[in-house]
Amino acid sequence: MIHHALVTRDALYAFELVGGPSRARRVPLAGRVTATAELPILPVSSVRQAVRVGRDLLVRNESYTEPPAWYLYHASKHTLERTKLAKASPADFRDVEVSRESCVSKDGTRVPMSVLRRRGAKLDGKAPALLTGYGGYALSREPRQRALWKMWLDAGGVVADANLRGGAEMGEAWHRAGNLTNKQNVFDDFYACANELVRAGYTTPERLAITGRSNGGLLMGAALVQHPEAYRAVVAQVGIYDMLKVEQHSNGAFNVTEYGTVKDRAQFEALLAYSPLHNVRDGAAYPAVLFTAGANDPRVDAYHSRKMTARLREATSSDRPVLLVTTDAGHGMGTPLDAEIAQETDVYAFLFSELGVSFAR
Numbered sequence: 001m002i003h004h005a006l007v008t009r010d011a012l013y014a015f016e017l018v019g020g021p022s023r024a025r026r027v028p029l030a031g032r033v034t035a036t037a038e039l040p041i042l043p044v045s046s047v048r049q050a051v052r053v054g055r056d057l058l059v060r061n062e063s064y065t066e067p068p069a070w071y072l073y074h075a076s077k078h079t080l081e082r083t084k085l086a087k088a089s090p091a092d093f094r095d096v097e098v099s100r101e102s103c104v105s106k107d108g109t110r111v112p113m114s115v116l117r118r119r120g121a122k123l124d125g126k127a128p129a130l131l132t133g134y135g136g137y138a139l140s141r142e143p144r145q146r147a148l149w150k151m152w153l154d155a156g157g158v159v160a161d162a163n164l165r166g167g168a169e170m171g172e173a174w175h176r177a178g179n180l181t182n183k184q185n186v187f188d189d190f191y192a193c194a195n196e197l198v199r200a201g202y203t204t205p206e207r208l209a210i211t212g213r214s215n216g217g218l219l220m221g222a223a224l225v226q227h228p229e230a231y232r233a234v235v236a237q238v239g240i241y242d243m244l245k246v247e248q249h250s251n252g253a254f255n256v257t258e259y260g261t262v263k264d265r266a267q268f269e270a271l272l273a274y275s276p277l278h279n280v281r282d283g284a285a286y287p288a289v290l291f292t293a294g295a296n297d298p299r300v301d302a303y304h305s306r307k308m309t310a311r312l313r314e315a316t317s318s319d320r321p322v323l324l325v326t327t328d329a330g331h332g333m334g335t336p337l338d339a340e341i342a343q344e345t346d347v348y349a350f351l352f353s354e355l356g357v358s359f360a361r
Contacts, residue, residue: 001171004047008055010075013039015047019112019170020163021100021143022047024059026075039073040080042066044098044114046142058083064116064143064161065093091150095119098143101160103196106188109177112169113162113193114143115202118153123201128157128355129208131194135164135186136215137258138175148344155357158202164189164219180260181270187222194223194230206232209351213237213332214300215258221276221308228286233354235347237292238300238331241308243275244268249301277308280315288320288354292327292343299331323350 004015012027024039024047041047045063057073059080069086073079097119102112113133121127130152134141141163149159163169166178166186178186194210197203210231212220217239224234240246244262246255260267272278289312293305309324316322325346329335335343352359 001168004050006050006052006057008052008057008075010055013050013057015050017140017142017169019100020114020141020161021045024050026078037078040078041071044100044143046144048142062144064098064114064145064149065096067145089145090147093145093150096150096153101196101200103192105165105185105192107185109165109185109189111162111164111189111192113160113196115197116149116153116159116161117202118156121156121158125198125201125204125207127203127207128152128155128357129160129197129203130157130351131160131162131190131197131208131210132212132216133162133164133190133193133219134212134214134216135162135166135178135189135219137166137179138168138172139215140167140169148348151348151359152351152357155352155359157357158197160193160197160202162190162193164193166215179258181266183259183270184274186219187226187274190219190223191227191230194227205230207355209233209235209355211235211237211347211351212239214239217241217300218243218276222274222279224287224289225276225279225281225284226274228284231287233288233290233351235290235292235350236305236308237347238294238297239291239304239308240300241276241304242278243271244278246271251299277304277311280308280311282315283317284315285318286312286316286320286322287318288350289322290347290350291322291324292346293324294329294331295326296328297331302326320354 001017006013014025016023021044027036042063049060051058059071062068067087067089070083071080217236220236221241262268291305293302312322
């Protein structure tokens with residue numbers, strides 16, 4: 001999917017989203033189209049901006065292991081030069097390798113994901129793994145550096161970032177294949193990614209944690225009630241869990257375009273079929289779960305997390321905790337730094353405790 005294009009005196013530049021990472025191509029305006037060349041951007045990276053500088057370009061590039069920086073593309077030499085317009089990396093990712101993996105979802109669709117691990121780490125199934133995704137609103141999971149992931153990687157962990165349907169990683173058709181009455185495809189894609197991490201030897205279900213927020217929180221709710229045996233721990237942040245009440249709160253009209261409405265029979269049946277709250281089973285052995293909610297959240301009312309916490313506590317037959325942390329914050333944007341630090345401390349303390357991970361020294 002082309003998300004940006006520029007024309008200079010010599011060439012057309014196309015910047016594309018290819019399943020999550022970016023691809024940048026140069027097409028000469030004169031001569032053969034077969035002379036198209038890919039720009040030497042960072043591997044498994046995202047190009048978020050580009051501007052013309054005469055015949056050359058300034059390109060903003062970022063990857064899972066490199067912080068955002070502006071690079072000067074020299075058209076005559078076909079090289080990319082890092083400029084001083086760059087953020088400093090808050091952690092050293094030089095010992096981290098990133099691979100692109102894929103799996104086959106329930107309906108046969110191939111779903112990509114990026115997997116991060118320490119270079120040379122053995123695929124013996126013993127690593128604690130953290131799988132995350134979103135799958136909605138045509139928002140794509142593009143590569144970017146997340147400093148807190150380095151703490152997990154340093155402790156011997158693996159991180160997987162799934163490019164699920166519902167996003168726009170492969171265009172609008174990819175989005176539509178994961179919204180409204182097709183929403184179950186997102187959950188099937190995520191489960192397939194979890195199974196692939198186990199099949200490929202990265203981890204086991206007993207060493208696998210999953211995390212997501214907002215629409216990704218809904219993903220966590222659906223994942224844990226549909227396949228509780230597949231995960232050891234779940235972190236579901238500011239999520240939606242009662243899908244029959246979504247359109248009744250202040251942000252409901254916005255959500256109808258993505259999830260549907262109970263007023264439409266087909267959409268109501270789809271909502272009820274996957275609504276996490278309505279699909280909790282009495283006596284099922286659920287994994288450890290940490291819910292977080294914002295008391296002043298204008299997008300997702302905190303009652304979703306409260307109701308889901310109470311229902312799971314009542315239903316589960318396992319002795320694993322079902323916890324709820326409610327803060328005075330909102331949906332996430334604009335959260336004060338001290339509150340953000342407190343939230344991330346809760347999340348990683350929970351994950352490290354439940355998966356028996358020791359902090360690296």
